[in-house]
Amino acid sequence: MSLPQLDPLANSNAEAAVARAHDGGCADRVLIAGGGIGGLSTALALAQRGIASHVLERRPAFHEEGAGIQLGPNGTRILQHLGVADALRARVGEPEALSVRDGASGAKLTRMPLGEWITARHGAPYWVAHRKDLHAVLADAARANPLISLSLGFGASQVASDDQRVCVASDAGEAHFGSALIAADGVWSGLRTKLIDDSKPRFSGKSAVRSVIAREELPADFLRNEVTIWLFPQAHVVHYPVSGGTELAIIVVLDDDRHDTDWSAAVAPDWVAQNMPACAAPLQALIRCAPAWKRWSLQSLPVPGEWTRGRIALLGDAAHPVMPFFAQGAVMALEDAVALADALALRPDNVPQALRSYQRMRRPRVVRVADASRNNGRIYHLGGASAVVRNLVLRYAPPERLMARYDWLYGWKAGDQV
Ligand SMILES: Cc1cc2nc3c(=O)[nH]c(=O)nc-3n(C[C@H](O)[C@H](O)[C@H](O)COP(=O)(O)OP(=O)(O)OC[C@H]3O[C@@H](n4cnc5c(N)ncnc54)[C@H](O)[C@@H]3O)c2cc1C
Structure with missing residues (x-):
């Protein structure tokens, strides 16, 4: 198979994995890079609408990190x-x-x-x-759901796509196919800076x-x-x-x-x-x-103008790290998750259009919350x-x-x- 490459993110292992990968009949799944609150809630929201997904998380295990949310x-x-x-x-x-x-x-x-x-x-x-309690209930629900698979220790590093599928590979040379890639890889999102918007926080x-x-x-x-x-x-x-x-x-x-x-x-x-x-x-x-x-x-990062490129979309902190003066970072990721799942359920036949409609729905809301949060901090x-x-x-x-x-x-x- 050959997929036209988008910008390579990393090393030759990952490039080789994309080149030799075959989809094994799994290309209907949505791939989600990042198993934080945004990635896991997206998988659950998709499953509720009958859409299968595969969550790819870089960390080898979920540590009980964080404090209050x-x-x-x-x-x-x-x-x-x-x-x-x-x-x-x-x-x-x-x-x-x-x-x-x-x-x-x-x-x-x-x-x-x-x-x-x-x-x-x-x-x-x-x-x-x-935060660990919220993350744990989302992770338990995802593990128990037959429409969700979860790979730990998978750092998404190479992405390629054509008009049917998207392929994601890790530095270790493992690759997966899906109908879309949701980049929920957090504030330091490598997928955002390499594929969609190169501004850095x-x-x-x-x-x-x-x-x-x-x-x-x-x-x-x-x-x-x-x-x-x-x-x-x-x-x-x-x-x-x-x-x-x-x-x-x-x-x-x-x-x-x-x-x-x-x-x-x-x-x-x-x-x-x-x-x-x-x-x-x-x-x-x-x-x-x-x-x-x-x-x-x-x-601080101004909310990027574009969150999507073809079959790829940003979600949660990867799309919009908001300052915490309104305590809404995790909640914005939850809102994104249901909006994205609704958009994909409505247009399963046209993934790029569904992702653009998700961006149109969410961006004005997130810009408003980010502005209000900054203003709250000033006050x-x-x-x-x-x-x-x-x-x-x-x-x-x-x-x-x-x-x-x-x-x-x-x-x-x-x-x-x-
Ligand atoms: C360890 C940790 C502790 C936190 N503690 C707090 C806290 O105490 N209070 C608070 O309000 N907020 C905290 N947050 C942030 C809060 O969870 C997020 O702002 C919010 O929930 C948005 O979630 P997100 O899923 O978009 O991003 P995140 O929660 O940042 O999740 C991103 C996930 O993507 C994974 N990832 C990164 N790069 C890749 C890649 N290339 N491939 C695959 N996976 C990748 C990361 O390991 C992480 O699990 C914390 C986040 C983390 C990761």
């Missing part, structure tokens, strides 16, 4: 739809409120409703979870440093079932209960001149305390009792007189009205554009 109703609605919400329920927290405090004085600025209020408003709950000058604290280690002030955000000039801290309330995830976002490309760079025990602006005593105590801080450098990190005005607004605006400003975000349903 917030899942607004737009994300939990999708988990319900994918059939994994019941398995996850025992491991999540369902916070009653989102409290905002001034980081330096500790003053309470607002307490916006979540819990039953947001469930009634949007028909799905607001959950907070440990740039370090934003800020890091998110995270830890998870066992409940029995927590000072009494921090046992409340809520998401709390502490605001400082150029920094903020977020914490919430995870792992069914047995742990608290804490994330500190602050200016940083060190830049790592991995999610889990170790941070010296005193680094956070030394680099934080002066902060209220209870928060200082919490920061001091957090073990094993890990850093991830925040990357969180205000200083001086602007911070005083922000605090007055938060203090005196009705909390329900503050939360209702996000109806466009949390009310999203499959088929909605923005």
